[in-house]
Amino acid sequence: MKGIVFNLLEEAVSAAHGVDAWADLIDAAGVSGVYTSLGSYPDDDMTALVQSAANLLGCPENDILHWFGRAAMPLLAQRYGDFFKGHATARSFVLSVNAIIHPEVRKLYSGAGCPHFHFEDAADGALLIGYRSPRKLCHLAHGFVQGASDHYGEEAAIEHLQCMLEGHPLCRMAVRWS
Amino acid sequence: MPNGGTLELMKHFVPDTGQSSEFRVARLERQLLRERSARLEAEAIAERGLRELYEQKQWLLLLQRVTKGANEADDIAEAFALSLREVCIQMGWDFGNAYLIDSGTREAVACDVWYAEEPDRLFAFIDASRQIRFTSGIGLPGRVLRDSRPHWILDVRDDEGFLRRSEAKRCGIKSGCAFPIVIKDETVGLFEFFSSRTVMATDDLLATMAQISSQLGRVVERDRARRALLHDASHDALTGLPNRALLAERCARAAADLSSNGQGVGILVIDLDGFKAVNDRFGHHAGDSLIRALGERLRGVVELFQRESDPNWPAERVTLSRTGGDEFVVLLDGLADRSWVDDLTGRIHKAFERPFYIGSSEVKLAASIGFALSDTGRCDVNQLLRDADLAMYEAKSEGRGRTIEFNEELGEVIRNRRQLEHELRLAIRDCQFRLFYQPIIDMRAGTELRGYEALVRWQHPERGLVSPAEFVPIAEEAGLMSFIGGWVLHEACDALARLHAMGEAHSRRFISINVAPMQFLQPNFAAQVRRTLMRTGVRPESLKLEITEGVAIIDPVRTAKVLAEVREWGVQTSLDDFGTGYSSLSYLQNLPFDTIKIDKSFIDDLTSKRSQDIVRAILDLARSMELSVVAEGIETEAQRAILEQLGCPFAQGYLYGRPVCEEQAFAL
Numbered sequence: 131m132k133g134i135v136f137n138l139l140e141e142a143v144s145a146a147h148g149v150d151a152w153a154d155l156i157d158a159a160g161v162s163g164v165y166t167s168l169g170s171y172p173d174d175d176m177t178a179l180v181q182s183a184a185n186l187l188g189c190p191e192n193d194i195l196h197w198f199g200r201a202a203m204p205l206l207a208q209r210y211g212d213f214f215k216g217h218a219t220a221r222s223f224v225l226s227v228n229a230i231i232h233p234e235v236r237k238l239y240s241g242a243g244c245p246h247f248h249f250e251d252a253a254d255g256a257l258l259i260g261y262r263s264p265r266k267l268c269h270l271a272h273g274f275v276q277g278a279s280d281h282y283g284e285e286a287a288i289e290h291l292q293c294m295l296e297g298h299p300l301c302r303m304a305v306r307w308s
Numbered sequence: 309m310p311n312g313g314t315l316e317l318m319k320h321f322v323p324d325t326g327q328s329s330e331f332r333v334a335r336l337e338r339q340l341l342r343e344r345s346a347r348l349e350a351e352a353i354a355e356r357g358l359r360e361l362y363e364q365k366q367w368l369l370l371l372q373r374v375t376k377g378a379n380e381a382d383d384i385a386e387a388f389a390l391s392l393r394e395v396c397i398q399m400g401w402d403f404g405n406a407y408l409i410d411s412g413t414r415e416a417v418a419c420d421v422w423y424a425e426e427p428d429r430l431f432a433f434i435d436a437s438r439q440i441r442f443t444s445g446i447g448l449p450g451r452v453l454r455d456s457r458p459h460w461i462l463d464v465r466d467d468e469g470f471l472r473r474s475e476a477k478r479c480g481i482k483s484g485c486a487f488p489i490v491i492k493d494e495t496v497g498l499f500e501f502f503s504s505r506t507v508m509a510t511d512d513l514l515a516t517m518a519q520i521s522s523q524l525g526r527v528v529e530r531d532r533a534r535r536a537l538l539h540d541a542s543h544d545a546l547t548g549l550p551n552r553a554l555l556a557e558r559c560a561r562a563a564a565d566l567s568s569n570g571q572g573v574g575i576l577v578i579d580l581d582g583f584k585a586v587n588d589r590f591g592h593h594a595g596d597s598l599i600r601a602l603g604e605r606l607r608g609v610v611e612l613f614q615r616e617s618d619p620n621w622p623a624e625r626v627t628l629s630r631t632g633g634d635e636f637v638v639l640l641d642g643l644a645d646r647s648w649v650d651d652l653t654g655r656i657h658k659a660f661e662r663p664f665y666i667g668s669s670e671v672k673l674a675a676s677i678g679f680a681l682s683d684t685g686r687c688d689v690n691q692l693l694r695d696a697d698l699a700m701y702e703a704k705s706e707g708r709g710r711t712i713e714f715n716e717e718l719g720e721v722i723r724n725r726r727q728l729e730h731e732l733r734l735a736i737r738d739c740q741f742r743l744f745y746q747p748i749i750d751m752r753a754g755t756e757l758r759g760y761e762a763l764v765r766w767q768h769p770e771r772g773l774v775s776p777a778e779f780v781p782i783a784e785e786a787g788l789m790s791f792i793g794g795w796v797l798h799e800a801c802d803a804l805a806r807l808h809a810m811g812e813a814h815s816r817r818f819i820s821i822n823v824a825p826m827q828f829l830q831p832n833f834a835a836q837v838r839r840t841l842m843r844t845g846v847r848p849e850s851l852k853l854e855i856t857e858g859v860a861i862i863d864p865v866r867t868a869k870v871l872a873e874v875r876e877w878g879v880q881t882s883l884d885d886f887g888t889g890y891s892s893l894s895y896l897q898n899l900p901f902d903t904i905k906i907d908k909s910f911i912d913d914l915t916s917k918r919s920q921d922i923v924r925a926i927l928d929l930a931r932s933m934e935l936s937v938v939a940e941g942i943e944t945e946a947q948r949a950i951l952e953q954l955g956c957p958f959a960q961g962y963l964y965g966r967p968v969c970e971e972q973a974f975a976l
Contacts, residue, residue: 167351168358229400229505237362238355 131173131265132239136165139179142201158182170241173265192269192295199273200280207281210234220279220286221257221307225249247271252304258291262300268293275305284308367516370398374520378527384408384497385421387527391520392423392499399513401503402481403430405437407449408497408528416449416498417441433479433502436472447471452486452498458517460485460509464502480504487517491525499524544630546596547603555629555637562625562641563689566682572643573682575692577700578606578656580634581674581708586666594666599634601664602673606636609659613652618644637693646681653677653711660709674709676700681713698722705785729786732779735766736791742767743799745973747965748820748938751952757976759818759852761960762800763967764792784826793827797837801844801851807974808846814974820852820882825859829866834873841877848878854905856884860895871900882938887926896933903958904930908941911961914950924954 143152156163159178165171180198184191207214213231217223232244245267248260259275261268272288279286284307291302374391381387392404403424407416420438424430442450448470451459461484464470465477470484481502489497499521501507542554550558562573580602587595610628614621625641640649656675663670678699680692699714702722706712735741745760766774783789800821808815827833841848853874860867871881882903883896887910896904906926913919923939930937939951942961951959965976 166347168354233400237359240358240362 131171131176132167132242133165133169133171134167134239135176136171136179137167138202138205139176139198140165141205142198143183146201155179155182155186158186167239170239195267195269196273196276199270199275200277201273203274203277203281214281218282219307220275220282220284221305223278223282224257224259224275224305245271254306256304256306259303259305260300261303262294266294266301268295268301268303271301272303275303279307363512366398367512370394371516371519371523375523378523381527384527384531385419387524388419388421388497388499389423391524392421392501395499395501395517395520396423396425399501399503399507400505401501401507402426403434403437403502405434405500405502406497407442407500409453409495410441413443414453415441415443416453430479430481433472433475433481436475437500440472442471448484448486448500449498452488452500453495456488456490456493456495458485458487458509458514460507462506476502483507485509487521489521489524489528491529496525496528544603547600547607547630549603549607549636550627550629552629552631555627555631555639558624558627558639558641559689559693562639565641566689572640572646573689573692574638574640574643574649574679575689575696576638576640576649576653576656576677576679577693577696578636578638578675578677579700579704581676581704583634583673586671586673590666590669598664598666598671598673599630603630603636605659606656609655610638610652613648613655617648617651637696643681649679649681649713653679657709657711676704676708677711678703679711679713695719725782728779728782729788731768732766732783732786732788735768736788736795739795740767740769741765741792741795741799742773742969743796743803744967744969745803745819746960746967747973747976748958748960749964750957751948751959752957755964757817758958759820759850760973761820761822761854761967762796762803763822764796765967780824784824787826789824790827790830793824794836796821797823797840801840801846803970803974804846804850805844806970808850810974818850818852818880820854820880822854822884823859825856825862828853828855828859828870829863834870837874837879838877841879848874849880852880852882852903854882854884857886857888857895860899864895864898868899875900875902887922893929896929896935901935903936903938905938905940906956908961911939911941911943911947911951914947920950920954923951923956927954927956 140152143155153163156179159175159182161175161178162171180191180194183194187194213226213234214223217226228247228249232242232246235242235244245261245263245265250258250260252258259271261271268290272290275288276286287306287308289304289306291304292298293301295301373394377390377394378387381390388406392406395401396404404422406419406421408419409415410417418438418440422434422438424434427434442453444450445454446469448459448461451469461467461470463482464473464484465482467473470476476482476484482504483506484500484502485507486498486500488495489499542551542557543549544551559575566573583595583598586598606628610626614623614626621642627637627639627641629637629639631637638652640652643649656677660672660674663672665671678696678701680695680699682689682692695714699712699718702718703710703712712718742765743762744765745762747757748759748761750756750758764776766776766779768774780789783792800819804819807817807819823833830836837851837853841851855867855871875881880902881900882905883899883901884905885907886904887907904926906923910919910923910926914923927937929935936958937956938958938960939956940960942948942951942959942963944963947961948959948963965973967973
């Protein structure tokens with residue numbers, strides 16, 4: 131996993147719980163804690179950090195991931211404002227992930243394993259998002275969509291129709307903005 | 309630390325342990341913050357560098373792929389297709405389309421080479437684009453063509469000058485750009501790209517596209533050079549018409565198609581009459597320009613013929629080619645109607661009716677045409693070409709401006725003639741000729757033998773004796789007569805030497821030989837006669853040379869000169885076949901003959917008063933001009949009696965003896 135994700139997590143945790151919380155989390159997870167945006171680090175480090183956070187806060191890991199996704203969005207908007215500028219709605223922003231955001235990510239961080247999202251318009255106006263990744267970070271994606279909606283000042287209702295974590299071959303979410 | 313002095317100085321900066329730990333923590337936190345900021349800044353700098361590197365690498369990779377593809381592509385279309393695809397993928401553009409510039413109209417013409425990631429979605433726009441053409445200044449391609457630089461349309465929906473707006477709207481296309489493909493300063497093609505997103509020009513993009521453009525320019529240049537080479541190799545440099553090689557290729561294709569499509573193939577061989585004279589008179593340069601003008605005229609005739617015969621007849625199936633100096637061949641592949649050939653030959657002959665001009669001199673040419681058509685029995689196209697060639701020679705032998713169609717009988721006649729010609733050459737090499745001798749007698753002294761006419765026979769190894777009537781015309785046509793004539797001269801003189809060695813009576817006899825026009829007009833004929841006389845040592849007076857009026861007609865001045873020269877040495881000269889042909893009295897007056905020979909046809913008819921009158925007139929004329937006379941072909945006693953009565957001095961014919969071999973003749 132790219133170092134930038136760890137950096138974002140550090141920022142989000144420090145912002146929410148203070149700088150010492152990140153040091154405590156590093157110690158609890160037993161990971162090295164040395165992360166730079168230019169490097170790549172074991173996926174297991176992220177798993178350990180999320181598990182430790184869940185233990186420390188007494189909540190499910192999925193909630194931690196969801197929280198992280200949502201909290202990371204303002205930080206991303208700060209760092210990579212250009213990606214957000216061209217869009218008036220969260221829907222438009224989310225739809226640009228495959229074509230613009232991820233290609234740009236690959237330019238910055240060679241070898242980044244960005245997931246590909248499948249988008250589809252449901253008959254009722256919902257956006258159907260299909261996700262498949264061996265990392266099974268659907269809840270992080272979930273949080274990102276929520277965070278994006280926050281950015282554009284929208285309410286998003288996200289329904290997990292099926293989930294890899296429950297043995298389905300892929301995750302499907304329906305997003306309804308209001 | 310390298311030395312104690314510096315250590316000493318450094319001691320002043322060691323934190324005072326007396327300070328409170330709170331103060332120290334605060335200072336460490338500030339330091340940590342600075343470190344973090346420094347790290348973030350370092351990361352940002354590195355990220356910017358990485359991003360630039362990445363992009364540059366992508367541009368280089370794109371250029372590399374395009375260059376490699378362009379070098380490996382077999383043709384322009386392949387190189388264009390590959391480049392469009394690479395650029396579209398790299399840029400995330402939806403559609404790329406290629407144009408070539410029509411060198412004639414200077415229009416940008418879409419060449420149906422394009423790339424689209426999702427062709428279905430863009431169908432309407434692709435369909436409107438793949439065969440469209442633009443003049444300079446019109447539409448996006450026209451702007452590039454006019455300015456020879458890239459052009460962008462940020463939103464095609466707002467651009468009034470964008471012609472395919474409605475299709476673009478329907479397909480969700482938002483913006484487009486186009487780049488020229490150039491060789492040096494010439495725009496030879498262009499690429500246009502479209503996207504459903506806004507595409508922006510960046511320096512890197514422009515620089516890369518410029519390099520791609522020059523790569524593809526090279527492909528176009530290479531293709532042009534290849535075409536020029538192919539054209540040169542397959543076309544005649546003088547007329548620009550297909551040459552023999554291309555004709556052979558088209559013939560091979562015609563042959564391959566012949567059995568399957570059932571349509572006919574016709575081949576015309578056209579040979580100019582009188583072209584050599586033009587070359588001789590005006591020089592080769594003029595001859596070349598004449599051939600060029602003629603090529604143009606024939607091209608026009610054939611093209612019009614093709615269009616009017618069948619507008620759907622594919623151009624490359626009617627081939628007018630120049631196959632030799634003044635020889636043209638027309639291949640008609642897919643000949644639906646036999647009468648078309650008559651139509652075409654008629655048009656060709658008509659095209660020669662108008663004169664050509666060399667400078668201000670008018671030149672009249674004609675063409676001899678031979679043609680051959682395929683039928684159920686004959687479908688070897690190369691054989692057709694040979695047959696048409698034979699027919700052309702036959703047409704030529706019949707005079708100017710003729711057309712002859714090849715048929716089997718003609719083929720048979722020509723094949724026999726060719727065979728005979730071949731055998732004649734062997735005969736000359738192997739000395740298969742014999743001289744036979746027919747007595748010539750003096751009628752005034754009973755039947756005194758005064759000499760012989762030497763007559764050549766061909767002792768053919770298989771066919772036996774072949775008469776001159778059969779082989780002389782062929783030998784003349786094949787240019788072999790002077791060789792045979794030369795042998796006759798030598799042999800006759802050798803025979804004279806043998807004859808004269810036989811005794812006193814024999815030594816007064818002469819031998820008369822026939823000299824063919826071609827032999828007589830050879831520049832060294834007189835010298836040849838002289839050399840032979842010197843070699844054999846025979847008396848010149850005992851050799852008589854018989855020539856026909858034909859020689860005098862061809863070149864009277866030269867004939868007179870040669871006759872005078874040989875007569876100076878004492879050689880006798882004789883005008884053969886007198887009374888036939890032109891028999892102009894002026895020949896007799898101007899040409900130095902000793903003897904005239906009355907043609908056999910008058911003798912055959914000698915019982916008629918009219919023939920008697922003619923013979924009498926000839927004899928009177930000869931007497932007054934002091935010429936001797938020999939009557940030829942006397943077969944009956946009655947003929948002899950009349951001639952004797954008319955006072956004819958010499959006679960020759962079956963009545964006195966047939967031509968026989970030397971041994972028998974000299975024994976008389």
